[in-house]
């Protein structure tokens with residue numbers, strides 16, 4: 638086709654191709670350096686061996702133990718270094734992190750897992766649906782086609798981590814005395830995973846729930862989504878929660894609770910918030926009934 642064009646025509650086609658390539662390269666670079674409005678946040682102990690090590694909003698958690706630690710969520714590829722700095726600041730070694738977990742595989746929570754895995758050598762566990770998405774660098778099979786296409790050319794998405802193990806709903810992941818139970822609470826994504834575990838504060842044992850996002854994105858829909866959300870809401874309502882968190886720190890009041898903990902008689906008390914947990918689920922259920930999407 639090109640040889641039927643005039644010399645001038647060939648130059649125009651060449652320039653058009655070069656501009657598309659340049660545009661894709663710039664978009665890939667922007668994606669690789671994106672911080673999504675995240676800034677550093679002071680790391681802190683929530684309770685016992687359970688710590689906050691995430692950025693200003695995109696959360697990450699450290700659960701420490703004598704036989705190795707667990708990190709839940711990786712933030713963006715670019716904010717994973719904030720997580721590593723936070724782990725170091727708390728006095729722990731990234732090399733002692735043996736297990737990586739994920740709430741859901743979108744770039745703001747799954748993107749940094751590769752960086753954390755390379756630094757620690759930790760094994761990554763994921764639900765079936767999340768594993769597929771993580772291993773493909775953030776391709777969400779339920780996302781709209783243009784978004785998927787952008788993932789395939791690297792304009793969104795992230796370098797894929799190595800998924801070492803897949804768990805089933807209800808499985809418990811253990812590292813020494815640490816035991817986290819996986820609850821596959823689909824809706825936001827098919828494999829969205831909530832976690833429940835216990836931490837000790839002095840003589841009391843506290844139930845912790847890390848609830849997966851329950852909101853639906855207009856750009857990521859699938860046929861069983863409503864049914865999944867109904868079930869997820871029921872599952873989360875059934876979990877005892879003294880302390881609750883989610884993958885976006887503003888939803889559970891990270892900063893407010895952290896500030897309150899610095900002056901509280903027992904710094905754990907401001908994080909004990911079963912009412913907030915119920916309100917989070919109630920709000921998710923109201924969204925479901927109203928058919929609201931984001």
Ligand SMILES: [Zn+2]
Pocket residue numbers: 741743825850
């Ligand atoms: Zn998401």
